[in-house]
Amino acid sequence: MVYFCVVKNDQVMSKAERTREFIIKKTAPIFNTKGYAGTSLSDMTEATGLTKGSIYGNFTDKDEVAMAAFDHNTRTVSGVIRAEMAKQGSYRDKLMVYVEVYGNFSKYTFCEGGCPILNTITEADDTHPGLKAKAVEALIRWKDRLTGIIQEGIAAGEFKADTNAEDTAVTMIALLEGAILFTKATGKASHRRAIVNSLETIIKAL
Numbered sequence: 001m002v003y004f005c006v007v008k009n010d011q012v013m014s015k016a017e018r019t020r021e022f023i024i025k026k027t028a029p030i031f032n033t034k035g036y037a038g039t040s041l042s043d044m045t046e047a048t049g050l051t052k053g054s055i056y057g058n059f060t061d062k063d064e065v066a067m068a069a070f071d072h073n074t075r076t077v078s079g080v081i082r083a084e085m086a087k088q089g090s091y092r093d094k095l096m097v098y099v100e101v102y103g104n105f106s107k108y109t110f111c112e113g114g115c116p117i118l119n120t121i122t123e124a125d126d127t128h129p130g131l132k133a134k135a136v137e138a139l140i141r142w143k144d145r146l147t148g149i150i151q152e153g154i155a156a157g158e159f160k161a162d163t164n165a166e167d168t169a170v171t172m173i174a175l176l177e178g179a180i181l182f183t184k185a186t187g188k189a190s191h192r193r194a195i196v197n198s199l200e201t202i203i204k205a206l
Contacts, residue, residue, distance in 0.1 A: 020058045020068070023048055027144035028069040028076075033113035035123040036066050036131060065090040067134060074138045076145070080108050091153030094174070095146075095203045106108055114184060117142070118177050143169050150206070159206040175199045 013021070026047040031039050044055055044065065078206045084097040100109055113119060116136050124131040146169035153159040179195035182188075 002078060012125055014183065016058060019050075019054070020179060023058060023065065024068045025073050027065055028072040029112035031066050031069040032073050032111050032116050036062075036128055037123065041068070066131060070120055070131060070138075071115055073111040076111050077116065078130065078142075091105050091149055091156060091158045092203065092206065094149055095153075095206075096200070098172065098176060099196055099200045099203065102179060102199075103193060115177060117178050118180055137175070143173060146172060153206070163206055167203070171202065172199060175202075 023044070027039070030043050030047055034043065039060070040061075041052055041055075044050075044062075045052060047168060048055065055065070069178065072100070081097060081101060085094045086095045088097060092167050117135050118132050122137040124135065129157070134194050143166070147165045150159060150163065150165035150168055154161060154163055177197060179192040179199075182191035182195065
């Protein structure tokens with residue numbers, strides 16, 4: 001994926017800001033793959049080609065790098081979804097984007113290591129309150145976005161009036177995260193396809 005992050009508030013980013021962005025982009029896949037505990041300073045210096053002093057001259061500590069990396073990873077995933085949704089004209093088709101994207105991973109540019117929300121909540125549940133809080137906030141934002149789309153679909157007459165938008169959104173997320181979990185655990189893409197097919201059935205039934 002090509003990133004264009006050289007402009008901020010109509011001003012060219014400073015050298016320090018460019019360096020921070022560089023560190024974040026290079027370390028984000030490592031944190032998402034190895035987790036917070038598994039990512040070492042040597043991993044970060046090797047990925048960036050920078051010294052410890054250069055990294056910690058731009059970030060307070062490993063926690064700050066990890067938090068920024070998590071934000072970067074979640075933006076990457078949501079960016080793919082939003083871009084695909086923008087191409088759709090109906091609310092049903094916007095929801096079907098999840099079926100298309102999660103059912104055809106190879107066509108899209110995702111974060112290396114899988115879903116950052118699932119990875120981070122799983123690892124940080126009892127070990128890193130700050131990262132857990134970030135992951136929970138991202139999960140709630142995802143749920144709220146989906147709920148809003150479903151509510152708009154109800155208002156537009158596309159979905160049944162008695163549809164519980166929030167419950168449907170939670171179910172969709174649970175299925176998507178479950179699809180990722182089963183695939184990672186078993187290595188079988190057939191599990192992902194089966195779960196995504198169930199999601200498609202739910203969306204069509206709305």
